[in-house]
Amino acid sequence: MSIKVRATSFDIAHKAGVSQSTVSRALRDSPLVNPETREKIKQIALELNYKVDKNASNLRQQQSRTLALLLFEDPTSDDSLINPFFLSMLGSITRASALAGYDLLVSFQNLSDDWHADFEDTNKADGLILLGYGDFVEYRDKLKKLEEQGTHFVRWGAHDVAHPGLAIGSDNFQGGFDITHHLLILGRRQFAFVGGADNRSPEFMNRYLGFKDALNRVGIQDFRQLDAISTEASGYEASNALLAENSKLDAIVCASDLIALGVIQALHDKGIRVPEDIAVVGYDNIPVSGFSSPKLTTVQQNTKAAGQILVDKLIKLISGKSVEPMLMPVELVVRESCGADMN
Amino acid sequence: MSIKVRATSFDIAHKAGVSQSTVSRALRDSPLVNPETREKIKQIALELNYKVDKNASNLRQQQSRTLALLLFEDPTSDDSLINPFFLSMLGSITRASALAGYDLLVSFQNLSDDWHADFEDTNKADGLILLGYGDFVEYRDKLKKLEEQGTHFVRWGAHDVAHPGLAIGSDNFQGGFDITHHLLILGRRQFAFVGGADNRSPEFMNRYLGFKDALNRVGIQDFRQLDAISTEASGYEASNALLAENSKLDAIVCASDLIALGVIQALHDKGIRVPEDIAVVGYDNIPVSGFSSPKLTTVQQNTKAAGQILVDKLIKLISGKSVEPMLMPVELVVRESCGADMN
DNA sequence: CTGAAAGCGCTTACAG
DNA sequence: CTGAAAGCGCTTACAG
Known part of the structure; x- marks a missing residue:
């Protein structure tokens, strides 16, 4: 050499x-x-x-022309698997950064890490993109610190004036509403929602609220809700708990595709047919959802646009411009698991 | 703020x-x-x-404690989709870097970019990890330049003394051999291999050679081979071309899961049953392969270990230690598409 | 154990 | 249009 x-x-x-x-x-x-x-x-x-020499140039100019993408994983998830939804955003974020002339640092974070101080404070990055969070309640405290320190950051999620920082997210309420409405049109009436519906995961919460609103509008007040985190195992477990209740059910709305996959597996194992006996729908449109059997009906978020927008907004923020939060539209993807082609 | x-x-x-x-x-x-x-x-x-301040510290110490991951995409692939196999390695590379105290820059590269000079030469990174390459022939010239400039880099792929730099890869020959051998044991005799078998893609080439060797050992000299790149569309097309030939076939070995998925779709569309009429197997064990119908029999590469090893070897290289290339073992994953449970 | 000083390789205000 | 000089914020050899 x-x-x-x-x-x-x-x-x-x-x-x-x-x-x-x-x-x-x-x-x-x-x-x-x-x-x-x-x-x-x-x-x-x-x-x-x-x-x-970038180190010299950056030192002199007091900037780094680098963005840091911090990925928070669900603490319970298998550490070899990244949430496929985030993965699909990673692609567009990387591309958008490069296009804007920024390098991209990628880091997986655990809540226990002292992450909030590591990148912009060392001048390694001019700003942060935050994806995922695990537990929103703990996360929020960290966000507050970031804001206090004047760090530039954007996050993927539901914007809320009560929460620090700028969020770009998709319309989870609408997504939950649309997919539930679709099932109602198909004649389903006995519903359950599987996914944690509390303030620890605002996305799931909003999907749940959309779900609930769709049902309420047609006069349905009676439905089940079970907590689950976004893994197949958790969906599997929740599904079994649901069946053990012996409540009548013809539709299960899941807060994510991963949960839906687990739910379907559990139903299969009990000999219950999807969608004939119970329709099951997911959320995210991860690649696997087009291949499962039955293929998942789900809600698609525009990850490609989302990554681009996150990067654009962050760069504006860095250059001192004012920036608005944004709620992105979602799209219903109808496949087999809702029973649409049974009619 | x-x-x-x-x-x-x-x-x-x-x-x-x-x-x-x-x-x-x-x-x-x-x-x-x-x-x-x-x-x-x-x-x-x-x-x-x-x-x-990292810029000051790095400047003074003439190092960056940063690794750069350069991802070369297949030029023909949809730009919103990253090869799922690489994605699964991204996780372990990120983790291994963090564990070793290095930051990780991630960048998608096109062959047209002046990539070979961008990271280490600017002192933004101490070394490079190269994943994928598109066309190996063009890629090789770039590797040569990297080596001439004394850049520290490791790449995922087949090590070959004729090629510049250090490669860590899995045993593609063995993988091709094992999965073909498995089909032979199940009684299949009329084979086709779908995947480009030339020096533009050495991985596919080695899988093909393993395939061929397995057949030759039992005296089969007669089989088909069709080129395809690693996409469903390409597999679909190749499958149709194969059927148009009207050759007798009871097994198709595909150079990747994505190809296999396309092949299966094409067979389905013609009313040919998999695996009853024709067995189809893939390579990579991407997440989708456990959900397709039928579920894919495939070859699993140890991506988790691979990422860790790539990072470890690169860091050794950076610190001036001598480093050996490595060939990692593969594992056969038997599911449904080979027809194993028909016997 | 501590301090004064040099220097990493740039960018840019200042002077011409 | 060009050059000499200051300075970004560190690390570390040197001297004490």
Whole structure:
């Protein structure tokens, strides 16, 4: 392996017979420098394989042109599996950052980490994108600290004036409403919702509220709700608990696809047919949902646009512009598990 | 939003009544500094919410404690979808980096980009992890450049003394052999392999060679091979081309799960039963493969260990230690699409 | 054990 | 249009 000798701007200055300041200006395309000089300098830089030292440049400019993506995992999830929904956002965030000329640091965080202080405070990143949170109540305290320190950050989730920071999220209430409404149209009447409906997970809560509203509007006051976190195992368990109650059921609305997959598995294991006996629907439209049997009817969030928007808003925030929160529309994806093609 | 005022080591020095050098030493746990002084300094640092400026620290130390993960996508793939196999490695790489005390920059690369010069040369990263490549022939030239510049890098793939740099990969030959052998045991005799078997994609090539070897060992010289890239669409197309040939077939070995999914879809559309009429197997064990119908028999690579190993080897490389390439074992995952439970 | 000083490699206000 | 100089915030060799 060859020894690495990095050229500095002084080396170029020497070769070009100009001062180091002129080199710096030329490479930054400053209009102050003579076009011919600039070309000569750029040529030499190329020959020497010169690259600006980012540490020096960043130190001098007091910025990093880097964004940090902090991913909070559900503490209970298998550590080899990342939530597929976040994964799909990772792609668009990475692309949007690159497009805007920012590098992207990616980090998985646990609530126990001292995460709130690690990136922007060390000048490694100009701002943070927060995805997921585990338990919202604990999370909120950390957000408050971030805000107090003047850190620039955006988060994916439900915006709420009561919560610190700017949130971009999709319309979970509408999604919960739409998919429940769809089941009502298909004639289902005996409902259960599986997913934690408390302030520990505001997304699930809003989906639940949409679910409830759809039922109330047609006069249904009677339904079941069971807590579950977003894993197949949790859905499986909740489903069994539900069946043990012996309540009459013809539709189960799940707060996520992962939960729905577990619920369907549990029903299969008991010999209950989906969707013939009980319709089951999910939320997120993760890749697997198009392949399960039956294929999941679910709600699609626009992850591609979401990533782009998170990045754009954060960059605006960094440059001191004012930024509005945003609620993104959702789309119902009808497949088999709702029983739509039974009619 | 509060105005951000970052404390520097001078601020702490002032408050503590010591010199700035002592502050730096104390925060780095240098044994040179008096324990009481150290504690006092640490206390003040905490109060002022002081964090070492990484740009300054990195500049001074000429290192970044950062790794860059460069992900090359198949140029033909839908840009909203990342290869699920890489995604699963992303998790373990991120975790392993954090554990080793390195930050992780993530970037998607196109072959057209000037990627080979962007991270280590700017001192933003101490080393690179390369995942995927698109076309290996073009890729190889870039690798050569990286090596010439003395960049530290490891890549996921087949190690070959003829190729620049250090590769960690799984045993694709063995995987191709094992899964084909499994089909032979189940009584299949008329084979096709779907996946590009040329030097543009060495992984596929090795899987193909394993496939071929398994057949040759039992005296089968006659089989079909069709090119395909790792997408469902490409598998679908190849499958139709195969059927159009009217050759007798009872088993299709696919170079990836994505291809297998497309092949199965094409067979379904023609009313051909899988695995009754034709067995179809994949490679990668992506999450979807456990949910397709029929569920895919496939080959599992140990992505969790792989990510960890890539990070470990790269860090060794950075610290100037000698490092060996590695071939990781694979595991056959038997589900339904091979027809194992028909016997 | 501590401090004064040099220097990492840039960018940019200042002077010409 | 160009150069000399200051300074970003650290780490560490040197001197005591």
